[in-house]
Amino acid sequence: MVRFHAMRLRKFNFLMVIVGFIFAAEGCHQPFAQGQALYDANCSRCHGMDGQGFENLYPGILESPYLMTAGSGLACVIVHGSDYLDEKRGGPGDEIPMPENKHLTPVEVLNIINYLSWEFGSRETTTIDQVMRAMEGCKE
Amino acid sequence: MRYLLGSVVVFILLWSCQTQSETKLPILGIPDITENGDTLHHTIPEFNFIDQNGEPVTKETVEGKVYIADFFFTSCPSICPIMTREMKRIYQQFEEEDQLMFISHSIDTRHDSVPVLKAYADRLNIDHDKWKFVTGDKSEIYSIANDYFNVAFEDEDAPGGYDHSGRFILIDLNGHIRAFCDGTDPESVDVFMKDIRKLLREVNQNSTG
Numbered sequence: 001m002v003r004f005h006a007m008r009l010r011k012f013n014f015l016m017v018i019v020g021f022i023f024a025a026e027g028c029h030q031p032f033a034q035g036q037a038l039y040d041a042n043c044s045r046c047h048g049m050d051g052q053g054f055e056n057l058y059p060g061i062l063e064s065p066y067l068m069t070a071g072s073g074l075a076c077v078i079v080h081g082s083d084y085l086d087e088k089r090g091g092p093g094d095e096i097p098m099p100e101n102k103h104l105t106p107v108e109v110l111n112i113i114n115y116l117s118w119e120f121g122s123r124e125t126t127t128i129d130q131v132m133r134a135m136e137g138c139k140e
Numbered sequence: 141m142r143y144l145l146g147s148v149v150v151f152i153l154l155w156s157c158q159t160q161s162e163t164k165l166p167i168l169g170i171p172d173i174t175e176n177g178d179t180l181h182h183t184i185p186e187f188n189f190i191d192q193n194g195e196p197v198t199k200e201t202v203e204g205k206v207y208i209a210d211f212f213f214t215s216c217p218s219i220c221p222i223m224t225r226e227m228k229r230i231y232q233q234f235e236e237e238d239q240l241m242f243i244s245h246s247i248d249t250r251h252d253s254v255p256v257l258k259a260y261a262d263r264l265n266i267d268h269d270k271w272k273f274v275t276g277d278k279s280e281i282y283s284i285a286n287d288y289f290n291v292a293f294e295d296e297d298a299p300g301g302y303d304h305s306g307r308f309i310l311i312d313l314n315g316h317i318r319a320f321c322d323g324t325d326p327e328s329v330d331v332f333m334k335d336i337r338k339l340l341r342e343v344n345q346n347s348t349g
Contacts, residue, residue, distance in 0.1 A: 045221040054225055056263040094259065099217035099300070 035115025038108055042101055043078075051120050057096055067121045074116070075109050075131050076138035084138055106132050165310075165318040165339055169289075184287050184315040189245070189276035192257040197243065197274050199315070206339055207241040209309045210323055211281075211290050213248035214260045218299040219306045223323040224264070227308065231266060233333055239340060242271040245285070247292040247302050249278040289320055308332060312339060 030036065040049065046058035053060030066073040076084045081098035104112070110131045117124055169182025189197045210227060212220040227242065234240050246252035252260075257273040264271075275281075285292040285304070292304040310319040310332070318339050321332035 045218070054221065055228070055265055057224070057260070058221065096260065096263070097215050099215075 030115070030118050032111055032115035032118055034108070035111035035113070036119075038104070038112050039115055042104070043112070046098075051116075059095070061116060061120045067116060073134075074113050075134040078109055078112060079104060079135060080138055087139070106135055109135065162338070162341070164342055165335055168317040168320070181314075181316050182287075184311055184317070185284065187276075187280065187284055189272075189274035189281070190254060191268075191272040191274050192254060192261045193268055194254050197272050201272070202241055202243070202311075204313065205239055205241045206313065206336070206343060207243055207311050208336070209243045209245065209288050209311060210307065211245045211247050211285050211288070211292050211304050213246050213300065213302055214252050214256055215248065216300045216302070219324050223306050223308075226323050226326060226329045228264060228266070229326075230308075230329065230333060230336070231271060234336065237340065239343060240270075240336065244271070244273050245281050246273065246275050247281060247285070247304055248300075249275055249281065289317065310336060310339060313343060 047053055047061050048058075051061035053063070061067060064074075064077075066077050077098070079101055081100040082093070082095070083100060085098070086092050106128060110126060110128050113126050113131065117126070167181045171182060172180040174180060184199075186199055187197075191197045208227070208230065210223060212223055214220075227244070231242060246257060252275055254275065257275060261268055261271065261273050282292050288307070288309045290305045290307050290309070292302065294301060295303040306323040307320050308323040308329070309317055312318050319332060319335035321328040321335075323329065
């Protein structure tokens with residue numbers, strides 16, 4: 001009887017270790033899977049899978065002054081690319097123009113923003129309301 | 141001991157045979173057979189383009205050099221960023237190799253002027269004598285793309301307005317195509333780099349003996 005009990009306990013311990021591993025693995029995983037998939041598909045060719053950019057040709061995500069002002073500016077940069085940047089600074093810049101991404105829905109833009117903030121920024125999360133308001137005001 | 145020495149000698153002889161008889165890269169493309177029965181291999185025709193510094197780029201520019209050709213445009217949002225990354229990777233692998241050049245043809249002759257190409261090359265941190273970004277007569281670029289096994293055409297529906305293939309082409313001293321790869325696929329580019337090494341060895345062997 002005692003032996004049986006000990007065995008059950010050992011089994012239970014073993015199970016707990018497995019469960020622990022699963023939780024730990026879950027913790028490593030960033031929570032914005034769709035944002036990451038969209039980043040990989042739409043942005044990573046230039047900005048890099050690791051967000052490091054490429055030579056002086058394409059800027060890294062970390063260098064972006066829009067990264068920390070989560071929501072407002074970043075949504076417009078993602079959707080309108082250089083068109084938005086040109087309007088902000090009142091003329092074309094000398095960078096390789098960033099293309100627009102008008103095919104992205106507000107929810108997709110939100111997921112990209114939250115992924116970028118989690119991976120490269122302050123980890124502050126943005127809401128869908130903020131993104132929708134921002135996107136309405138991009139071209140004013 | 142004598143046997144050992146003998147086998148070492150045989151081994152060295154075999155080994156030297158091996159390196160000399162390395163299989164050469166094939167000459168690609170459909171050859172023409174003349175009336176006399178001679179084979180005329182597919183050859184890149186004469187060309188006349190302008191590079192990022194406004195200098196002419198012709199067959200004379202690549203005389204005595206092996207070169208890699210590709211087709212792109214600077215504002216291309218789809219495959220070009222990956223192609224440029226891969227081409228830069230090749231460039232870095234062969235940075236010390238004086239006999240290798242690069243010609244990237246812009247298929248967006250409207251937007252990619254000489255200053256635009258210059259800015260692009262500057263941002264890529266490359267030697268302008270070694271890697272030429274060229275523009276020129278649109279029909280000449282589109283037509284030579286076919287000679288390089290590439291397609292290039294304007295297409296409103298394509299990202300950035302142009303459609304083109306992302307092949308890298310390796311050309312030897314005689315203007316013959318010796319290898320190609322998919323410039324958007326790092327594994328394909330890895331194999332391509334071995335082909336480049338092979339061709340450079342062939343060229344060096346021919347020049348020394």
